[in-house]
Amino acid sequence: xxxxxxGPPGTYSHQAAIQQDPNALHVPQSxxxxxxxxxxxxxxxxxLVPFENSTNGQVVFTxxxxxxxxxxxxxxxxxxxxxxxxxxxxxxxxxxxxKIEDITHIYxxxxxxxxxxxxxxxxxxxxxxxxxxxxxxxxxHAVELVAKLDESERKHSAAIASxxxxxxxxVPILNHNIEDSVTNTTRFLCLGKKKELKGPLLHxxxxxxxxxxxxxxxxxxxxxxxxxxxxxxTITTRPLGNWKYAFFVEVWxxxxxxxxxxxxxxxxxxxxxxxxxxxxxx
Numbered sequence: 382x383x384x385x386x387x388g389p390p391g392t393y394s395h396q397a398a399i400q401q402d403p404n405a406l407h408v409p410q411s412x413x414x415x416x417x418x419x420x421x422x423x424x425x426x427x428x429l430v431p432f433e434n435s436t437n438g439q440v441v442f443t444x445x446x447x448x449x450x451x452x453x454x455x456x457x458x459x460x461x462x463x464x465x466x467x468x469x470x471x472x473x474x475x476x477x478x479x480k481i482e483d484i485t486h487i488y489x490x491x492x493x494x495x496x497x498x499x500x501x502x503x504x505x506x507x508x509x510x511x512x513x514x515x516x517x518x519x520x521x522h523a524v525e526l527v528a529k530l531d532e533s534e535r536k537h538s539a540a541i542a543s544x545x546x547x548x549x550x551x552v553p554i555l556n557h558n559i560e561d562s563v564t565n566t567t568r569f570l571c572l573g574k575k576k577e578l579k580g581p582l583l584h585x586x587x588x589x590x591x592x593x594x595x596x597x598x599x600x601x602x603x604x605x606x607x608x609x610x611x612x613x614x615t616i617t618t619r620p621l622g623n624w625k626y627a628f629f630v631e632v633w634x635x636x637x638x639x640x641x642x643x644x645x646x647x648x649x650x651x652x653x654x655x656x657x658x659x660x661x662x663x
């Protein structure tokens with residue numbers, strides 16, 4: 382079993398892949414787009430992609446990739462969303478420094494700074510006159526950079542990342558769980574071959590409107606779900622250009638109930654696709 386994830390090893394995406402199947406071969410990819418391509422080309426059995434964070438909201442890169450693969454393609458891809466994983470985000474101050482006061486340089490992913498504001502402020506690590514904060518492509522790469530520094534620089538540098546990244550790159554943790562919110566969680570979607578599942582499922586759909594500038598055109602679509610007594614879990618929009626939009630919705634439904642609803646929805650939509658159906662992760 383091979384599972385693709387957004388690398389390098391030690392990222393929260395890596396943790397999601399481990400949760401999906403700890404015994405699989407976890408294959409790091411250079412980008413979220415590469416994860417999509419790997420599963421579509423049959424190079425892996427599954428691919429885990431970040432979808433939304435409880436603090437920072439939707440991962441627009443993933444939404445835009447769904448838009449490209451499902452709405453801007455003449456041919457539908459060979460994969461669907463088949464599962465989800467929730468990963469608790471616990472940030473740690475990872476460093477060879479003996480005490481916080483010695484740190485003058487911190488590396489991390491751009492999203493991390495806003496998720497650790499209280500800790501950074503309390504220890505004056507957000508003081509730009511004293512501490513330089515450098516963005517990195519991933520939290521794991523931040524730890525890797527610290528690990529590669531020479532002895533003199535190591536004592537004054539730190540990374541903010543997961544405990545997995547600390548283990549992978551063999552850099553100790555000075556302070557554990559420095560995130561502002563203990564409930565900070567990232568939700569990942571698992572891409573794979575379509576499964577036949579029964580019972581209430583979460584269905585991820587995407588659609589575009591026939592008359593996108595007509596008054597009430599979106600309401601007509603949403604009312605179809607209301608008429609069929611289906612619970613819309615989320616709704617998100619992404620631009621298509623020329624002030625047109627793609628709409629993504631997640632809806633709770635039995636498959637046969639959803640099919641009846643979508644027959645009504647088709648009247649108002651130019652494109653309508655089901656990206657995947659899956660059970661809520663426990």
